[in-house]
Amino acid sequence: MPKIMSQKEVIAQVQEGSxxxxxxFMTCGTPVNLVRELASxxxxxxxxxxxxxxxxxxxIGMLITADAVKRLIASHIGTNPETGKKMIxxxxxxxxxxxxxxxxxxxxxxxxxxGFLTPTGVGTVVADxxxxxxxxxxxxxxxxxxxxxxxxxxxWKADRKGNLLYRKSAxxxxxxxxxxxxxxxxxxxxxxxxGELDPDAVMTPxxxxxxxxxxxxxxx
Amino acid sequence: MPKIMSQKEVIAQVQEGSxxxxxxFMTCGTPVNLVRELASxxxxxxxxxxxxxxxxxxxIGMLITADAVKRLIASHIGTNPETGKKMIxxxxxxxxxxxxxxxxxxxxxxxxxxGFLTPTGVGTVVADxxxxxxxxxxxxxxxxxxxxxxxxxxxWKADRKGNLLYRKSAxxxxxxxxxxxxxxxxxxxxxxxxGELDPDAVMTPxxxxxxxxxxxxxxx
Amino acid sequence: MDDRQKRVLIAxxxxxxxxxxxxxxxxxxxxxxxxxxxxxxxxxxxQSENGFVGLGPHPAPGEEDDDLVNAGGQPVTILxxxxxxxxxxxxxxxxxxHVDVTVLGALEVDAxxxxxxxxxxxxxxPGMGGAMDLVVGARRVIVGTTHLTKKGEPKxxxxxxxxxxxxxxxxxxxxxxxxxxxxxxxxxxxxxxxxYSVDAIRAATDAHLELSLELRDMDLAGLM
Amino acid sequence: MDDRQKRVLIAxxxxxxxxxxxxxxxxxxxxxxxxxxxxxxxxxxxQSENGFVGLGPHPAPGEEDDDLVNAGGQPVTILxxxxxxxxxxxxxxxxxxHVDVTVLGALEVDAxxxxxxxxxxxxxxPGMGGAMDLVVGARRVIVGTTHLTKKGEPKxxxxxxxxxxxxxxxxxxxxxxxxxxxxxxxxxxxxxxxxYSVDAIRAATDAHLELSLELRDMDLAGLM
Numbered sequence: 001m002p003k004i005m006s007q008k009e010v011i012a013q014v015q016e017g018s019x020x021x022x023x024x025f026m027t028c029g030t031p032v033n034l035v036r037e038l039a040s041x042x043x044x045x046x047x048x049x050x051x052x053x054x055x056x057x058x059x060i061g062m063l064i065t066a067d068a069v070k071r072l073i074a075s076h077i078g079t080n081p082e083t084g085k086k087m088i089x090x091x092x093x094x095x096x097x098x099x100x101x102x103x104x105x106x107x108x109x110x111x112x113x114x115g116f117l118t119p120t121g122v123g124t125v126v127a128d129x130x131x132x133x134x135x136x137x138x139x140x141x142x143x144x145x146x147x148x149x150x151x152x153x154x155x156w157k158a159d160r161k162g163n164l165l166y167r168k169s170a171x172x173x174x175x176x177x178x179x180x181x182x183x184x185x186x187x188x189x190x191x192x193x194x195g196e197l198d199p200d201a202v203m204t205p206x207x208x209x210x211x212x213x214x215x216x217x218x219x220x
Numbered sequence: 221m222p223k224i225m226s227q228k229e230v231i232a233q234v235q236e237g238s239x240x241x242x243x244x245f246m247t248c249g250t251p252v253n254l255v256r257e258l259a260s261x262x263x264x265x266x267x268x269x270x271x272x273x274x275x276x277x278x279x280i281g282m283l284i285t286a287d288a289v290k291r292l293i294a295s296h297i298g299t300n301p302e303t304g305k306k307m308i309x310x311x312x313x314x315x316x317x318x319x320x321x322x323x324x325x326x327x328x329x330x331x332x333x334x335g336f337l338t339p340t341g342v343g344t345v346v347a348d349x350x351x352x353x354x355x356x357x358x359x360x361x362x363x364x365x366x367x368x369x370x371x372x373x374x375x376w377k378a379d380r381k382g383n384l385l386y387r388k389s390a391x392x393x394x395x396x397x398x399x400x401x402x403x404x405x406x407x408x409x410x411x412x413x414x415g416e417l418d419p420d421a422v423m424t425p426x427x428x429x430x431x432x433x434x435x436x437x438x439x440x
Numbered sequence: 441m442d443d444r445q446k447r448v449l450i451a452x453x454x455x456x457x458x459x460x461x462x463x464x465x466x467x468x469x470x471x472x473x474x475x476x477x478x479x480x481x482x483x484x485x486x487q488s489e490n491g492f493v494g495l496g497p498h499p500a501p502g503e504e505d506d507d508l509v510n511a512g513g514q515p516v517t518i519l520x521x522x523x524x525x526x527x528x529x530x531x532x533x534x535x536x537x538h539v540d541v542t543v544l545g546a547l548e549v550d551a552x553x554x555x556x557x558x559x560x561x562x563x564x565x566p567g568m569g570g571a572m573d574l575v576v577g578a579r580r581v582i583v584g585t586t587h588l589t590k591k592g593e594p595k596x597x598x599x600x601x602x603x604x605x606x607x608x609x610x611x612x613x614x615x616x617x618x619x620x621x622x623x624x625x626x627x628x629x630x631x632x633x634x635x636y637s638v639d640a641i642r643a644a645t646d647a648h649l650e651l652s653l654e655l656r657d658m659d660l661a662g663l664m
Numbered sequence: 665m666d667d668r669q670k671r672v673l674i675a676x677x678x679x680x681x682x683x684x685x686x687x688x689x690x691x692x693x694x695x696x697x698x699x700x701x702x703x704x705x706x707x708x709x710x711q712s713e714n715g716f717v718g719l720g721p722h723p724a725p726g727e728e729d730d731d732l733v734n735a736g737g738q739p740v741t742i743l744x745x746x747x748x749x750x751x752x753x754x755x756x757x758x759x760x761x762h763v764d765v766t767v768l769g770a771l772e773v774d775a776x777x778x779x780x781x782x783x784x785x786x787x788x789x790p791g792m793g794g795a796m797d798l799v800v801g802a803r804r805v806i807v808g809t810t811h812l813t814k815k816g817e818p819k820x821x822x823x824x825x826x827x828x829x830x831x832x833x834x835x836x837x838x839x840x841x842x843x844x845x846x847x848x849x850x851x852x853x854x855x856x857x858x859x860y861s862v863d864a865i866r867a868a869t870d871a872h873l874e875l876s877l878e879l880r881d882m883d884l885a886g887l888m
Contacts, residue, residue, distance in 0.1 A: 001685070001707075025490040025527075026513035028506065051527070052567070078566025079513065087565075096565070099489065100531030100573030104333070107528045111752075112759030112801050113324070114353070114360040117334035120535060120573045123554075123607030133334070135364060140334040144355060156507075161745040167420065168524055169491045170507040175526045179760060195744035200387060201421055202747035203526075205717050207687050207709055207762060221461070221483075245714040245751075246737035248730065271751070272791070298790025299737065307789070316789070319713065320755030320797030327752045331528075332535030332577050340759060340797045343778075343831030376731075381521040388748055389715045390731040395750045399536060415520035422523035423750075425493050427463050427485055427538060 002162040002212040004191065010211045011037040013183050014150050019047040021106065021148040021177040026052060026079060027059035029170030031154035031187035033215055035059065038152070039066040047071040049106070049148055051099060051173055053080040067091065073146065075099035098126060103176055105146035110179025115144040151181035154215070155204070158188035159195070162209030163202045171203065178204045185211040222382040222432040224411065230431045231257040233403050234370050239267040241326065241368040241397040246272060246299060247279035249390030251374035251407035253435055255279065258372070259286040267291040269326070269368055271319060271393055273300040287311065293366065295319035318346060323396055325366035330399025335364040371401035374435070375424070378408035379415070382429030383422045391423065398424045405431040441635075445663050446616035449633070450584045452477040453614050453658060454543055457582060458484050465489060465534065465574055467544035468512040470584050474543055487539055489570040491530050494522020511570065534570065535577040542578035544571060546585045546613075548600045551647040553610040553622045555583065556602035568605060575609040587615035587644050594646040596620065596627065617641050619658060626650055631658045665859075669887050670840035673857070674808045676701040677838050677882060678767055681806060682708050689713060689758070689798055691768035692736040694808050698767055711763055713794040715754050718746020735794065758794065759801035766802035768795060770809045770837075772824045775871040777834040777846045779807065780826035792829065799833040811839035811868050818870040820844065820851065841865050843882060850874055855882045 003010075011034060014020055020038075024030025038046075039062040048069045054061040061080045063069050073095045077083040086092045097105070098120045108116055117140035121127050131142040153174045156167035164186060166174055178184050186209050223230075231254060234240055240258075244250025258266075259282040268289045274281040281300045283289050293315045297303040306312045317325070318340045328336055337360035341347050351362040373394045376387035384406060386394055398404050406429050441449070447470050455477035458464060462484045466472050475497075478484060486495035488510050495510060496517035504515035518524075525533075533539060548556040555575055558568040575581045585595055596613060613620045618641050619631035628650040632641055634657040642649050665673070671694050679701035682688060686708045690696050699721075702708060710719035713735050720741035723729070728739035742748075749757075757763060772780040779799055782792040799805045813819055820837060837844045842865050843855035852874040856865055858881045866873050 025511075026509060028490070028509045028513065052569075074567060076567035076569040078569075084565065096567045098568050098572040099527070099570040100535050100577075103527035103531050104331070107756070108336070110760050110762075111324070111756035112339065112761055114337035114339070114355040114358065116328070116336040117362075118535065119332065119334070120576045120606075122576075124572065124604045126568075126572065135334040138334065142337075159745060163745060163747055165420075166526075168505065168507040168518070169488070169509055171420075171524055172491050172527045172530075176528050179756060179762070197745075199716065199718065199742050199746045199748050200385075200391075205747040205749065205757070206745065207711075207717055207757070245735075246733060248714070248733045248737065272793075294791060296791035296793040298793075304789065316791045318792050318796040319751070319794040320759050320801075323751040323755050327532070330536050330538075331532035332537055338759065340800045340830075342800075344796065344828045346792075346796065379521060383521060383523055386750075388729065388731040388742070389712070389733055391748055391750050392715050392754075393751045396752050399532060399538070417521075419492065419494065419518050419522045419524050425523040425525065425533070426521060427487075427493055427533070 001160065002209040004212045007033050007037045007213050010185050010213050011041065013185060013211065014038055016043050017045050018149045019049065021151040021181055022048060022050040022060055023153050023172065023174035023177050024050065024059060025172040027054045029154050029172045029174055030054060030059040031152045032059060034152045034185060034187045035062050039063050039068055043068045045070045049073045049146060051102065052076040053083040056080050056082045073097060075102050101143050103173060105143055106173065106176045106180045108145035109147040110176060113145060115142050118143055146180065148181040150183045150185060151177040153178050153184060153186045155186050155188040157190045157192055157197065158186055158212055159192050159197050161194050162186065162206030162212060163197050164204040165197065165201060166203050175204050178208045183210050184208050185213065187213050187215045189215045221380065222429040224432045227253050227257045227433050230405050230433050231261065233405060233431065234258055236263050237265050238369045239269065241371040241401055242268060242270040242280055243373050243392065243394035243397050244270065244279060245392040247274045249374050249386065249392045249394055250274060250279040251372045252279060254372045254405060254407045255282055259283050259288055263288045265290045269293045269366060271322065272296040273303040276300050276302045293317060295322050321363050323393060325363055326393065326396045326400045328365035329367040330396065333365060335362050338363055366400065368401040370403045370405060371397040373398050373404060373406045375406050375408040377410045377412055377417065378406055378432055379412050379417050381414050382406065382426030382432060383417050384424035385417065385421060386423050395424045398428045403430050404428050405433065407433050407435045409435045441616060446586060447473060449616050449658065449660065449663055450614050453619060454582055454584050455479065457612065458482055458541060462540040463487055463493065463538060465539050465542045465578065469545055471543040471545065487533065489530050489534060489574065491527060492518055492522055492524045494519040531573050534573050537577060537579055539578040541580045541582060542574045543582045543584055544574065546583045546595060548595055548597050548602050549583055549610050549613055549622065550597045550600045551622065551627050552625050553608045554600045555605045555610050556600045557605045559603050561603065571605050575606045580611050581609045583610050583613045585615055587617040594644055597646040617644060628652050629655060631656045633658045634660065665840060670810060671697060673840050673882065673884065673887055674838050677843060678806055678808050679703065681836065682706055682765060686764040687711055687717065687762060689763050689766045689802065693769055695767040695769065711757065713754050713758060713798065715751060716742060716746055716748045718743040755797050758797050761801060761803055763802040765804045765806060766798045767806045767808055768798065770807045770819060772819055772821050772826050773807055773834050773837055773846065774821045774824045775846065775851050776849050777832040778824045779829045779834050780824045781829045783827050785827065795829050799830045804835050805833045807834055807837045809839055811841040818868055821870040841868060852876050853879060855880045857882045858884065
């Protein structure tokens with residue numbers, strides 16, 4: 001059973017130097033309350049793995065503004081000009097990863113696989129330094145699993161066992177990241193009793209969830 | 221939109237020599253009506269990819285009894301003694317694959333990946349003839365994608381666009397196989413109108429489904 | 441033609457390429473316009489790489505849903521029969537060849553079908569997002585772009601100079617001047633805007649342009 | 665001890681190894697019995713590799729559901745708070761280290777923790793099913809087995825002879841004679857059935873057995 005606590009308490013799980021996965025696409029499906037708490041911690045050496053850095057000062061952009069991110073692994077930073085600026089200034093080290101490869105690398109980590117062969121990126125700078133293999137006449141890059149210390153997840157509904165439902169396009173990277181991190185913290189809009197969710201409908205089984213916090217209020 | 225037709229009509233999609241994936245675990249989640257039609261076709265050179273061969277004469281076992289299977293890729297054949305017997309007699313060529321590797325190889329094909337690195341099977345006969353790689357001190361086998369010509373899928377509910385819901389543990393290999401075959405044939409217990417399924421609940425999007433047939437009656 | 445007319449011409453022409461039943465991904469910007477020109481009787485399913493099929497139009501004002509946006513982060517809707525999934529499944533769909541057509545813009549395209557669309561070193565490095573997967577995975581890649589850069593330089597080159605998005609993937613390029621097939625290392629002019637001569641189009645194209653034996657005019661009806 | 669008593673002894677002792685909150689996969693046969701002996705106050709979540717967590721007991725007669733079976737194909741139930749998933753996700757859970765303990769039977773175990781459990785060449789080749797993934801992926805692998813084969817030969821060997829299920833994976837072996845830790849190439853006797861002497865257990869074991877400094881008796885209460 002996950003521990004249910006406030007965002008302020010739970011964010012202590014993230015420490016200086018932690019690698020943190022954060023769900024969301026732009027700001028859709030990003031656990032903004034957890035991100036806001038994290039941004040207020042005064043940390044400066046986080047490695048953040050996410051699809052994008054949201055908007056300037058919004059969503060994951062709050063962490064960029066707070067200079068909390070030392071290293072960033074993402075597929076797109078164009079929607080937040082501050083990220084590009086800090087990258088050029090050398091304040092943030094950025095690794096850009098094709099979005100499908102990013103999703104699959106995260107899934108790989110959760111699934112106990114070491115890596116996978118993808119045709120994406122063959123013949124591009126993405127291939128630099130990577131092993132290439134040919135199978136049945138098609139060229140593939142070997143891409144490796146991407147793990148994290150902590151994942152910050154946004155769910156729509158959670159039950160007290162940590163079973164999660166996501167809503168519409170806010171699902172995106174959240175279910176993948178919930179499997180790939182040592183410690184999983186979920187911000188849910190609603191926390192319901194065990195038995196209220198249909199086992200066929202559950203999108204992330206509760207066995208992955210360590211901490212649960214309610215999205216709106218701060219007392220869970 | 222998938223074509224809706226009877227099991228008898230639709231099974232013509234499978235031809236002598238076809239590679240056919242069939243969903244199910246034991247007989248749970250196996251499209252038994254499609255399998256029965258297929259067994260009655262008098263084919264003898266199918267390659268079948270499935271978790272197991274059901275029970276003797278039941279589920280996928282019907283294809284074994286009918287001598288329809290020339291080559292079998294499965295994780296377990298122990299529940300159907302006829303399969304083992306025909307394997308020993310040289311009538312069926314069997315490739316045994318660890319269940320997780322089988323699932324992942326099928327997923328790989330559907331996801332456009334060439335292969336993946338798994339720790340499963342390292343140091344066993346499963347590793348024979350396979351490339352081994354070490355990443356961060358752990359040994360992995362390179363396993364390759366597994367494609368099929370046709371997939372036979374059992375769903376609980378389908379809408380007329382082919383969006384599918386599975387029920388309880390009858391889900392198993394079905395959603396994976398629905399992505400990995402050239403032609404996808406679904407046997408659904410119930411076919412509902414477009415709009416009746418919640419887009420958040422859909423387990424297999426309709427874009428994968430080519431043919432739809434109703435499980436119980438034969439007139440779709 | 442003004443910019444708006446060019447964009448309409450390109451988007452409308454690309455829409456003609458879509459077939460009934462196609463699963464289609466439309467990139468941000470000009471490609472998004474294609475959705476408005478799909479002919480009657482042609483039903484396509486739009487895929488949005490952030491996690492669904494059945495992408496519908498923008499919602500009515502006040503009906504926006506924070507949990508339902510397209511790959512550009514704009515509020516959208518989902519049509520009846522649509523389905524949501526996570527990012528791994530979304531790119532399984534894309535990479536696995538389950539998207540029939542992807543439409544996107546370009547900085548450069550060359551005769552081998554190489555595509556550069558995601559970065560200008562030292563200048564613009566937004567990240568590739570889903571573009572690399574889309575052009576590698578989709579069965580057909582259509583580029584919709586102005587024929588020339590803002591500085592008036594050709595975008596259709598003998599050989600791309602910018603960092604590539606992918607190798608040998610582009611099947612068709614539609615610009616305000618021409619419709620050009622890219623196949624086996626050759627660009628072939630299929631259709632031309634009647635306002636431009638073949639020579640003018642060739643002058644605006646760095647790559648060698650073969651002429652189709654069935655060279656036709658682009659349809660400008662309603663545009664001029 | 666008769667067979668039933670042996671099985672109860674082994675299953676009950678293994679159940680003591682489970683901790684509150686563990687995710688546990690129980691193999692077919694003897695390991696399934698473990699579920700009946702989990703101490704009060706210890707809540708574990710049972711995983712069924714055919715696609716769910718929250719595995720519950722057999723249903724009441726007449727309440728069986730064809731769509732809800734365990735990995736042995738037997739009708740079961742799902743407990744409140746359980747969840748279903750597909751086979752890829754099920755083995756992502758297993759391989760990804762999200763199962764804390766897996767319990768299974770064995771044909772042979774050796775001092776290096778190698779396990780043979782899935783085939784006897786020329787005799788029994790049922791297939792490995794999910795066993796190879798389970799023993800590689802689970803954080804802790806517990807083997808529950810009789811100490812000797814039906815022919816009276818040791819199952820705990822210096823080196824396995826049968827084709828392996830996996831290399832260096834077994835953490836603990838529980839038999840009707842002993843509880844044995846397998847660590848860094850050494851088998852250590854942690855507990856013994858008081859009905860057997862250390863010498864008798866060593867005689868029934870091909871592998872060298874170290875003795876734990878805290879060697880204890882297995883609890884036979886209620887069994888004899």
